[in-house]
Amino acid sequence: MMTLPKIMICGSPRWAHDEVHALFDGIAQVIVDDAPTRAEFFSRFQPGGSYDGTVGIYRRNVSAARIGIFDRELVEGLPPSVKWIAHNGAGYDSVDVHACKEKGIRVSNTPGAVDEATATTALYLILSTLRHFSNAERSLYAGTWKTPISSGNTHDLTTRTLGILGLGGIGLHLAQLVHAFPMRVLYHNRRHRTDVPEWCEYVESLEELCARSDVLSVHVPLHEETRGLVGEREMRAMKRGSVLVNTARGGVVDEEAMIRALEDGHLASVGLDVYPDEPRVNPRLLAFPQNALLPHTGTRTRDTERKMEVRAMTNLRDFLMTGSGKDIVPELR
Structure with missing residues (x-):
């Protein structure tokens, strides 16, 4: 029986819940990150841990409240299996793309949706x-x-x-x-x-x-x-x-x-x-x-947030299906 690749939802989508199943059903094993701290997040990537073998991560900014932003320390702590980070947002300064490049991780964002x-x-x-x-x-x-x-x-x-x-x-x-x-x-x-x-x-x-x-x-x-x-x-x-x-x-x-x-x-x-x-x-x-x-509410509409979520997850799905994907940030093209 074929083992499906494992992807992580790091910061659950607010609106596009059904799309998680529609996009990844039959092509990936979906896990939801709920680690309460950065230390616990890292520990679950250890061999035999629940995050072991993860190849792609869907990231939403809300996850920073638990594990912090995807800075150099976090990126360097990811296992070699991780090859794609689908960031949910047009701005991606909360992801250290240079550290990702050094590790061979591609990063996508959601231009157009916002x-x-x-x-x-x-x-x-x-x-x-x-x-x-x-x-x-x-x-x-x-x-x-x-x-x-x-x-x-x-x-x-x-x-x-x-x-x-x-x-x-x-x-x-x-x-x-x-x-x-x-x-x-x-x-x-x-x-x-x-x-x-x-x-x-x-x-x-x-x-x-x-x-x-x-x-x-x-x-x-x-x-x-x-x-x-x-x-x-x-x-x-x-x-x-x-x-x-x-x-x-x-x-x-x-x-x-x-x-x-x-x-x-x-x-x-x-x-x-x-x-x-x-x-x-x-x-x-x-x-x-x-x-x-205003208190950073520029993209705070149900319509736009859903478009961003779907676009980010579609980028991750494209990576799983083709080995590549759209919306790769300029620094990694």
Whole structure:
């Protein structure tokens, strides 16, 4: 009797429970990781342990509460049998891909599945920062009606210029949304894209993008090259009174430089869904009522979460069926 390969669900899916059975029935033995600590997680990979022989892992961020992120220590502690980690998320900074590469482990993520939810979150933050909607809502709850909202500090989107840093799937979806107002759309990538609408104007440098934008929206992944990418120089290149929006990762933006720019009025406001030290939020950001701040809820919809779960598990299934799979992160291609 043929022994089926063993895969691990590390962080149970929230919505796609039926798909676990549909995708892996007859092709894999599915085990669910419930190790309460990292030490116990490692011990179960020992010969004869319940995790022994695992070849692939579906990983959801919720597992970090028990065993921590997939940092170098965790990756190096995995047995040689593990060849694929299907990360459930577009951002994959919680997985040490360089350590995975050294061990011959492929890592996939879920690009595309998060485009709509993250882009609409960015659109909300743009609307809220330009119109001060978040502050207005707080005034209603506080019983002060429109006080202290002033029309002199608020702006329409029409005729404003949006600069998109990273015109991938999320950035392009946002570009299409704001084009309806219309806003002028500029973007900066590592390279010029020829497969986007002609009204998406490529800008050669990040500094030029900052200088020409009324709103800068950040959509690049966090890794060694992008940490602190939007720093003091870039923010000071932005127009006085402009807006910074970040739905990517908090570490892409230099938080101290951003707060200084808010304090001296160079930035009118910021719209943030991500922070460098989540779930901690720098209390100095709360001192600016014009800011729009969310607790990393960009992909927090039932529809998007289910798409992410199915896509991550499908990547793992493809690996089992073909020895390869889609959505391999760029560092491992």
